[in-house]
Amino acid sequence: MTYGAANLNDDGTGPKSTLASTVYHQLRDDLLGGALEAESKLRVEWVVAKYGAGASPVREALNRLASEGLLGRHDQRGFFIMPVSATELEELTRTRCWLEERALRESIAHRTTDWEEQLVLALHRLGRASRHSPQNLLSLDPDWEKLHRTFHRVLISACRSHWLVGFCDQLSDHAYRYRQMATDGEGIQRDDFGEHRRIAEYALDGNADGAVQALIDHYQLTASICMERFKQGEVSKPAASVERARR
Structure with missing residues (x-):
């Protein structure tokens, strides 16, 4: 530019x-x-x-x-x-689950018709998008990522605390960094949309315990996949051109 x-x-x-x-x-x-x-x-x-x-x-x-x-x-x-490290990822995931549990419980407790409609719409749009890039099935599609972020943001948007939402956003950014550096590989199967649908259904039903558990399961599964990449030494490497940053 x-x-x-x-x-x-x-x-x-x-x-x-x-x-x-x-x-x-x-x-x-x-x-x-x-x-x-x-x-x-x-x-x-x-x-x-x-x-x-x-x-x-x-x-x-x-x-x-x-x-x-x-x-x-x-x-x-x-x-x-x-x-990045497995230890940092474990702490990040644990802290994210703590904060988003509180945010989600508050959001469900203070849900409105508008919030429910936004959540249904966010889930619908996420379900219509492809998680993986058409050019590279091992890469995440940027458009899907935006819809994914919107879904999780809407989930906690009724919690009545912009501070809490801000902290959750910051942790989400760091988690995104890990997910981008540990791309999905062969042999790892998950019903990604099914996980999001389960969270939304519990939330829309007002079942805070069910929604929180589904959310935690979702985050922990993602973290476990990233952990496997660390163990296998498959964390993605950046392009060689960025080596100049070191000099």
Whole structure:
């Protein structure tokens, strides 16, 4: 992407802020999608060259990503991409189940007709989409991922706490990173839509215990598949071109 010259403002609303936000979203997508190698040093100069922005908005974007836990920071030595591990995945999954159980129970307790309609629509759209990319059956389809995120967001949207929804969103981002780095392989069978339908049916029936258990089972199954990839050494490797980030 090419950026034209602009006067930079310091009020957080001018071109500088826009550039930083653009770099933030592009780099964040690459981090979550596994396009950059974990534990690599992320040099400002490399990010400037790759994403087409100046050093100042790049540093702003890097600091923002570090505050979200997607990047680490060494004093006086710059940024690095946070590593992935089976231990981290286990803790992430456990914490996500804790928070989303509370969010889902609250959402069901305060459900409305509008919430029910949104959930039915989200499930319907998810069911009509293909989980895997037509070009590569071992890759997840980006459009399916968007619908998947929408379904899970709608589930907890009636919990009446934007703080709780925000924390759940952050954990979902980190979980997505793991799922992208551990693609499905042969011999692993699951009824993915059936899992989502079960969660929705319990939720729509007002059965909080059933919905929570179905949700936890769904997350734990996904985590177990990722764990197998770690054990088998099949965690996806990024493209060789990103090796420049280390230099």
